[in-house]
Amino acid sequence: MHPAASVIFFTTASGAGYGLLFLLGLAGAAGLVPASLAFGLVGFTVALGLITAGLMASTFHLGHPERAWRALSQWRSSWLSREGVAAVATYLPAGLFALGWVVFGTAGGVWGLFGLLASLGAVATVLCTGMIYASLPTIRQWRHPLTVPGYLAIGLYTGALLMALLTAAFGGSVQIFLWLAVVAGIGVAALKLAYWQSIDSGAPAATAESATGLGRLGRVRLLEAPTTSQNFVMREMGYRVARKHAHKLRAIAGAVGVAAPVVLLLIGAVAGEDADVVPLFLAALAGSAGAVVERWLFFAEATHVVTTYYGAEAA
Amino acid sequence: MTSLPETATARKLGLVIDLDICVGCHACAVNCKEWNTGGHSAPLTDWNAYSGTESSDGDDAGAWGVWFNRVHTYEVGDGAEGRTVHFPRSCLHCETPACVTVCPTGASYKREEDGIVLVNADLCIGCKLCSWACPYGAREYDHADGVMKKCTLCIDRIYNENLEEVDRVPACVSTCPAGARHFGDLGDPGSAVSQLVAERGGYDLMPEMGYKPVNKYLPPRPQKKTCGATGAPSRLEQLAAEAADAVPGGAPQTTGGKFLAWVDAVLSR
Ligand code: SF4
Numbered sequence: 001m002h003p004a005a006s007v008i009f010f011t012t013a014s015g016a017g018y019g020l021l022f023l024l025g026l027a028g029a030a031g032l033v034p035a036s037l038a039f040g041l042v043g044f045t046v047a048l049g050l051i052t053a054g055l056m057a058s059t060f061h062l063g064h065p066e067r068a069w070r071a072l073s074q075w076r077s078s079w080l081s082r083e084g085v086a087a088v089a090t091y092l093p094a095g096l097f098a099l100g101w102v103v104f105g106t107a108g109g110v111w112g113l114f115g116l117l118a119s120l121g122a123v124a125t126v127l128c129t130g131m132i133y134a135s136l137p138t139i140r141q142w143r144h145p146l147t148v149p150g151y152l153a154i155g156l157y158t159g160a161l162l163m164a165l166l167t168a169a170f171g172g173s174v175q176i177f178l179w180l181a182v183v184a185g186i187g188v189a190a191l192k193l194a195y196w197q198s199i200d201s202g203a204p205a206a207t208a209e210s211a212t213g214l215g216r217l218g219r220v221r222l223l224e225a226p227t228t229s230q231n232f233v234m235r236e237m238g239y240r241v242a243r244k245h246a247h248k249l250r251a252i253a254g255a256v257g258v259a260a261p262v263v264l265l266l267i268g269a270v271a272g273e274d275a276d277v278v279p280l281f282l283a284a285l286a287g288s289a290g291a292v293v294e295r296w297l298f299f300a301e302a303t304h305v306v307t308t309y310y311g312a313e314a315a
Numbered sequence: 316m317t318s319l320p321e322t323a324t325a326r327k328l329g330l331v332i333d334l335d336i337c338v339g340c341h342a343c344a345v346n347c348k349e350w351n352t353g354g355h356s357a358p359l360t361d362w363n364a365y366s367g368t369e370s371s372d373g374d375d376a377g378a379w380g381v382w383f384n385r386v387h388t389y390e391v392g393d394g395a396e397g398r399t400v401h402f403p404r405s406c407l408h409c410e411t412p413a414c415v416t417v418c419p420t421g422a423s424y425k426r427e428e429d430g431i432v433l434v435n436a437d438l439c440i441g442c443k444l445c446s447w448a449c450p451y452g453a454r455e456y457d458h459a460d461g462v463m464k465k466c467t468l469c470i471d472r473i474y475n476e477n478l479e480e481v482d483r484v485p486a487c488v489s490t491c492p493a494g495a496r497h498f499g500d501l502g503d504p505g506s507a508v509s510q511l512v513a514e515r516g517g518y519d520l521m522p523e524m525g526y527k528p529v530n531k532y533l534p535p536r537p538q539k540k541t542c543g544a545t546g547a548p549s550r551l552e553q554l555a556a557e558a559a560d561a562v563p564g565g566a567p568q569t570t571g572g573k574f575l576a577w578v579d580a581v582l583s584r
Pocket residue numbers: 405406407408409412413414415432448449450451452453454465526
C-alpha cells in the first residue's frame with residue numbers, strides 16, 4: 001500500500017497525543033502529578049496539539065476536506081466514521097478536564113471524572129483507528145490480530161515518553177512514567193517482532209489463480225496489463241517495499257524507536273526523582289521517529305489482493 | 316446509508332462474462348469510457364492523455380485516467396496445455412461488499428431495488444477507503460473531481476426510456492463484437508443469464524473474500540485436441556499439387572514456373 005505522508009503523520013501524532021491524554025487523565029485523577037498551571041498548560045497543549053494537528057493532516061489527503069464533517073454520519077457500519085465520532089466526542093471531556101486543571105487548579109473530584117472520560121475517549125479513538133485497518137479483508141498484513149494492539153501499544157508508549165518528559169520538567173512522579181515507558185517500549189518491541197514474524201510466514205489471502213478463477217486450468221501469470229502506463233489502483237495499492245529494505249528499516253525502527261529511548265530512560269532512572277530533562281527529551285524524540293518508521297513500514301509492507309490481477313502471484 | 320440492505324436484494328442486476336469468447340479487443344472498456352465520461356459519473360478524467368512516457372517513480376507524468384472497465388490478458392497453464400485468456404474486469408456489484416460498509420459518509424451505497432452499487436458524488440469526501448476495501452480494483456479515484464468513481468452498470472442506460480429497448484443494456488454489453496458479455500437479473504433463476512451460469516458453470520472471483528460478487532465469469536471451454544471428420548485432406552501439399560495439375564503451364568512453385576512468371580510480368584509492363 002502506498003504510504004501517504006499525511007496518514008503516517010496523522011496516526012503517529014494523534015497516537016502519541018491520545019497516549020499522553022490517556023495518561024494525563026489517569027495521573028491527574030489519581031493525583032500522581034501536580035495540578036499546576038505550568039504542567040496543565042504544557043501538557044494539554046502538547047496532547048491536544050498533537051491530536052488536532054494529526055486530525056488536520058488526515059483531512060489533507062481528502063478530495064473534499066470541506067465535507068469532512070459528513071464522515072461523522074455512518075458510525076453504524078464504518079470504523080472510519082466511528083473514529084471521527086470518538087475523536088470529536090473526546091474533545092469535550094478533555095476540554096473540561098483541561099479547564100479544571102489549568103483554570104481551577106484541580107484535577108480531582110468531578111474534574112477527575114472528566115479526566116477518566118477523556119482517557120476512555122483516547123483509548124476508544126485509537127482502537128477505532130486500528131480497526132479501520134484491521135477490518136479490511138483485502139490486506140492480510142492489516143487484518144491481523146496484532147494490528148489493533150500495535151496501535152494501542154505504540155500510542156501508550158509514545159504517550160508515556162512524553163509524560164516522563166513532562167514530569168521531569170514540571171514535577172510529579174518521574175520514576176513511575178519513566179518505568180512505564182521502559183515497559184511499554186519493551187512490550188512494543190515484543191509485539192512488533194511477533195507481528196513481523198507472523199506476516200513473513202503468513203499464508204496469502206488470495207492468489208492469481210483464485211483472483212481470476214482460472215487456477216483450474218493451471219498456473220496463471222499476467223501476459224498483458226490493461227494499459228501500458230500506471231493507473232490509480234496500481235499506484236495506490238501496488239506499492240511494495242523491497243524485502244531487504246524492509247528488514248533494514250525494521251532494525252532501524254527497533255534501534256531508534258525502542259533501544260535508544262530505553263537506554264536514555266535508564267540514564268534518567270539512575271538520577272532518581274530529579275531526572276534531567278535532556279535524556280528524556282531525546283528519548284521522546286527517538287521514540288517518535290521510530291514510530292514514524294514503524295508506521296511507514298505498516299503501509300509499505302502491506303500487500304493488497306488486487307495486485308494479483310496486475311502480476312503478483314499472491315498477496 | 317452505508318449499511319447494506321437488510322435482506323439480500325430480490326433483483327441482482329449484473330454481468331456474465333464469457334472467458335471462452337472474449338478476444339481481448341478492449342472494445343467494452345473503450346465504449347464504457349466513452350459513455351460514462353458523459354454519463355452519471357462524468358467526466359472520467361484523463362491526465363497527460365497524449366503522453367507516451369511514464370516516470371518510474373509513479374508520479375503524475377505519463378498518461379493515465381479513470382476507467383471503469385479494464386481488460387487483462389493472462390497466460391494460463393504450461394506447454395501444450397497453455398493458453399491465453401482475456402479477462403475483462405469491472406465492479407461485480409457484490410452482495411456483501413465492504414466497499415460500502417467502510418464508507419464514512421454514506422456516499423457509497425447498494426440499491427435495495429436492484430443491487431447496483433453506486434457512489435453519490437455529492438457526499439463523497441474522497442478518503443479512498445472504499446478503494447482499499449475492494450478486492451477487485453473496481454474503484455478509481457478522480458483527482459480532478461476529488462471523488463471516487465466506479466462502474467454504475469450504466470444506470471443511465473438500462474432504465475433510459477429515451478433509448479430504444481434493445482439499447483437499454485450497459486455500454487460494454489452493447490458493444491462487445493464477440494458477444495462475450497451478457498446483462499440481466501442474476502437474482503431470478505429463470506433469467507437467461509442465470510441459466511447461462513448454470514449451464515456453463517459460471518463462477519465467482521476470489522470467493523474467499525466473502526463479498527459474494529453478483530457478476531459471474533464463464534470458464535474457457537476445454538481445449539480441442541482432435542478434429543472431426545470434415546472430408547478435408549489432412550495435408551495441404553496434396554491440395555497444392557492438385558491445384559498445380561489443374562492449371563495449364565505446370566506447377567507455379569518450380570524454378571521454371573517462377574522464371575516464366577517473371578518473363579510474363581516483364582513483358583506485360
Ligand atoms: S467489485 Fe468492488 S466496488 Fe464493486 S461492489 Fe464489489 S467490492 Fe464494491
